[in-house]
Amino acid sequence: MVDPMADAPLLDIKRMSLTYATQRGPVHALQDVSLAIPRGGAMGLVGESGSGKSSVVLAMLGLLGQGAETVCDSALFDGLDLRAAAETLRGRRIGVVFQDPAAALNPALTIGFQVAEPLVQHRGLSREAAFARAVELLGEMGIARAAQVARAYPHQLSGGMKQRAVIATALACEPELLLLDEPTTALDVTVEAQILDLLEELRRERGVSMLLVSHNLGIVDRLCDELTVLYAGRVVEQGACTELLGDPRHPYTRGLLAALPRVDRGKMGRLAPIPGGLPDLTRPIEGCNFEPRCAFAVAACALPQALRAADGRAVRCHRAEEIAGQPWPIPEAAADAVRPEKPLTLLRAEGLTRSFGHSSLLSRLSLKGLKPATDFKAVDGVSLTIGRGEVLGLVGESGCGKSTLGRLVLRLLRADSGTLHFEGKEIADEPPTAYRRRAQIVFQNPDSSLNPRQTVDEALRRPLIRFGLASGAEATKEVERLLDLVRLPPSYRQRYPHQMSGGEKQRIGIARALASRPDFLVCDEAVSALDVSVQAAVLNLLTDLRDELDVAYLFISHDIGVVAHIADRIAVMYRGAIVEEGPAREMLMPPYHPYTEALLSAVPVVGAHGRAASRIRLTGDVSSAPGTIGCRFAHRCPRHLGATCDTVEPPVRKFGEGHRIACHLTPDELKAMPPALAAE
Amino acid sequence: MRIPRTLIVGGLVVGAICLLAAIGPWIVPFEPDAFSVRERLLPPSAEHWFGTDEFGRDVFSRVLAGAHHSLLMGFGATALSLAIGVPLGMIAAFRRGWTEEVIMRGVDLMISIPPVLLGLLILAVTDPGLMKTMIAVGLVYVPIMTRVSRAVALGLLAEDFVEAARARGEGAFHILAREILPNAWPPLIVETALRITFAILLGSALSFLGLGPQPPDSEWGLMIAESRPFISEAPWIGLAPGLCLCLLLISVNIVGEGLRDLLDPRLRGRGHG
Numbered sequence: 036m037v038d039p040m041a042d043a044p045l046l047d048i049k050r051m052s053l054t055y056a057t058q059r060g061p062v063h064a065l066q067d068v069s070l071a072i073p074r075g076g077a078m079g080l081v082g083e084s085g086s087g088k089s090s091v092v093l094a095m096l097g098l099l100g101q102g103a104e105t106v107c108d109s110a111l112f113d114g115l116d117l118r119a120a121a122e123t124l125r126g127r128r129i130g131v132v133f134q135d136p137a138a139a140l141n142p143a144l145t146i147g148f149q150v151a152e153p154l155v156q157h158r159g160l161s162r163e164a165a166f167a168r169a170v171e172l173l174g175e176m177g178i179a180r181a182a183q184v185a186r187a188y189p190h191q192l193s194g195g196m197k198q199r200a201v202i203a204t205a206l207a208c209e210p211e212l213l214l215l216d217e218p219t220t221a222l223d224v225t226v227e228a229q230i231l232d233l234l235e236e237l238r239r240e241r242g243v244s245m246l247l248v249s250h251n252l253g254i255v256d257r258l259c260d261e262l263t264v265l266y267a268g269r270v271v272e273q274g275a276c277t278e279l280l281g282d283p284r285h286p287y288t289r290g291l292l293a294a295l296p297r298v299d300r301g302k303m304g305r306l307a308p309i310p311g312g313l314p315d316l317t318r319p320i321e322g323c324n325f326e327p328r329c330a331f332a333v334a335a336c337a338l339p340q341a342l343r344a345a346d347g348r349a350v351r352c353h354r355a356e357e358i359a360g361q362p363w364p365i366p367e368a369a370a371d372a373v374r375p376e377k378p379l380t381l382l383r384a385e386g387l388t389r390s391f392g393h394s395s396l397l398s399r400l401s402l403k404g405l406k407p408a409t410d411f412k413a414v415d416g417v418s419l420t421i422g423r424g425e426v427l428g429l430v431g432e433s434g435c436g437k438s439t440l441g442r443l444v445l446r447l448l449r450a451d452s453g454t455l456h457f458e459g460k461e462i463a464d465e466p467p468t469a470y471r472r473r474a475q476i477v478f479q480n481p482d483s484s485l486n487p488r489q490t491v492d493e494a495l496r497r498p499l500i501r502f503g504l505a506s507g508a509e510a511t512k513e514v515e516r517l518l519d520l521v522r523l524p525p526s527y528r529q530r531y532p533h534q535m536s537g538g539e540k541q542r543i544g545i546a547r548a549l550a551s552r553p554d555f556l557v558c559d560e561a562v563s564a565l566d567v568s569v570q571a572a573v574l575n576l577l578t579d580l581r582d583e584l585d586v587a588y589l590f591i592s593h594d595i596g597v598v599a600h601i602a603d604r605i606a607v608m609y610r611g612a613i614v615e616e617g618p619a620r621e622m623l624m625p626p627y628h629p630y631t632e633a634l635l636s637a638v639p640v641v642g643a644h645g646r647a648a649s650r651i652r653l654t655g656d657v658s659s660a661p662g663t664i665g666c667r668f669a670h671r672c673p674r675h676l677g678a679t680c681d682t683v684e685p686p687v688r689k690f691g692e693g694h695r696i697a698c699h700l701t702p703d704e705l706k707a708m709p710p711a712l713a714a715e
Numbered sequence: 716m717r718i719p720r721t722l723i724v725g726g727l728v729v730g731a732i733c734l735l736a737a738i739g740p741w742i743v744p745f746e747p748d749a750f751s752v753r754e755r756l757l758p759p760s761a762e763h764w765f766g767t768d769e770f771g772r773d774v775f776s777r778v779l780a781g782a783h784h785s786l787l788m789g790f791g792a793t794a795l796s797l798a799i800g801v802p803l804g805m806i807a808a809f810r811r812g813w814t815e816e817v818i819m820r821g822v823d824l825m826i827s828i829p830p831v832l833l834g835l836l837i838l839a840v841t842d843p844g845l846m847k848t849m850i851a852v853g854l855v856y857v858p859i860m861t862r863v864s865r866a867v868a869l870g871l872l873a874e875d876f877v878e879a880a881r882a883r884g885e886g887a888f889h890i891l892a893r894e895i896l897p898n899a900w901p902p903l904i905v906e907t908a909l910r911i912t913f914a915i916l917l918g919s920a921l922s923f924l925g926l927g928p929q930p931p932d933s934e935w936g937l938m939i940a941e942s943r944p945f946i947s948e949a950p951w952i953g954l955a956p957g958l959c960l961c962l963l964l965i966s967v968n969i970v971g972e973g974l975r976d977l978l979d980p981r982l983r984g985r986g987h988g
Contacts, residue, residue, distance in 0.1 A: 471884035483875040486874075486897075488898055497883070501883050544879075
């Protein structure tokens, strides 16, 4: 018998609009969003924060709160009206995975109980049968010792394991559609690669359809066949994933791709930021809502734009064909600095070590049968040098000690041992004011880095007064100069943090760090919290400032693409030690440290489908670590040699100009590695 | 920012009581401690609104004249606990280590003694009087203020703008006074407003036990204590100051809750992402 529904898409949403009632009036979060996912298909949904991606997911599940109103022509799931049936479908035929696995799991219940719960609720299984099935499910998700994990509580598992458990929960009732809302954003890149492999396998073997919401184009490219680009609640482009990313037609999609630092391209001059921010969604815009930020805008853009479909692609831009050949404009560099090949050494750290223990006196007590808690070495004997005006990129996964290292070189944390020299002078544990003035820091989170009760003027004036650089009217002029330096108008002096966007706050954070005219900046994940279009602008700014002011950066990031873009030299850190260090160009090609190789091959890169076959996958994660003798990476190393790796500290192998790798593999073996970034 | 209606109503009542307490001694219809043997234990009437007590004194006049004692007790004691507790809590949060252990274990010790007992203990070693009661009540509430301000400061000290201040080499005073305190006051104000109620109540309780202002001064707690023998004969003597105390406590509490609604960002309207 032929199923008449076989050709109909599994999920078919036509012209869905959504408004939230707020105190400032209705917010038009979604406008006429249509999308269809065929059986077994995977649709990606991308856009910057605030574009309405998550609203689509919540609307489909019928999980929008009060004050939200949806209107749509039709919303069908397998022929059923989603609007009426969402409550009975979710958890049964539609599974959901949210961003943060730590928040999605109840800390007071065991993993097995939580995976089994939907089976008890929806399938009417007995507790015992459901638990047995949960153990099976966990095993299918690639969790070793599933029976043991099922009896564990969420805090006993690592982030990747938790996300596997969440996916197991979502799959418990064998749904036909899986909604994934930024499923890997909270995870490290090597763990992310594992989860993406798992999702790919689920699609292949079970034929589960997927809707993947993400801001990361690389992930979407790996997993999806179709792509919808959302901007401020409107679909601006829709089509097959590979074609769309290979040949983007809407200016917004093109802007997003141009703003993306690409690890496969290395250092590539300047990125193309998209100026401005999202429009005010309380005011309906008749014409193109991207027009104010668009580099190709003309007068006719004020007219309503229809989503025009042609040969499987849909674009909401009347100039799409006209501008096809023109690249997204890249702003001119402020100054074209020629960098000396070998810069003078500015900062030299040797053997920096810092461990964290338990500060409370009670936990230090050694009672009968209770061992006192052992200390954890966050940074273990790290040495590094940074030249004047040089950018040293520091890459590593969360918990590898990179932020601690950044604070150690600033003497914001007391080192247990090791020395620090700045311009040849030793810097003590309590550094002199002169060092504080010359070494500053830029933080990750723009919301936390500014005091919410201080205006921009107060925040920027304080370092000037503190270091006796300027006061009174002179300081006012200096504040305006600093604002100009970070490309903000003088009127921003009177603003409070809540009156600025994330990118603007980050600029103020940079201006504050630059106020004392430092020679050295620690940028601790300085662009990680920003959207890609804003990130490009801040990265350009940092590059310009380095050229204008000859400031050296220690640029800490988990994103190897960003680091490859900005850094002159890169250091890779793993469990408290630098495992590889060298010039940025050489770091992206073999020889690699096995960990660098794994990091590079784990990075999802846009337009690199063929890469999947040669991928190196790490098992486990940083926390699954045994003792501290031997190579720190031995427990996860795919090129593990045997007992030597576990027991003997690896030798440092030298290649070319300052390229060092700490590994037991011979130099020839290291050189023979295949390039991790090449497509096949 | 929309001001909650509870805050307006509560604020008006507290304001009115404060005004009456301030001008009370000058607007009393009768001398508060004038004896009148012929007018003993009269029920409330047009002349004596709250009746008279066993010495023929006008209860309304005595309630008015005694109001400032209760208010001083509440506000003065709370101000004192704030003045001692907040710096202690901030220092504990900032210094950590031994300093924190000493301060916080001391605070734990004080918290473990029931408030009335602690007040009694402090007053036992001194002569009773309004000022001393106030100080005793204030000291009783120091531990709670210390704990609250330490918790608030610990949260704020983890923020990056504090780290930025450290990176400038700022001293402890600058960090605590300029970076932490301006952000700490909303939760502290709320705690203070709610704490005033307890201070007034404890002050009255100590007065009731004879450890507050001494006769013939009038104080609400003391008046309730003195009315006890006449509870069946002339209930108005105790009822009048009791109800006034109730009104004051409830309205101060409402102000505290209103402030919490106003200052707690979690209760403010938020948009969707």
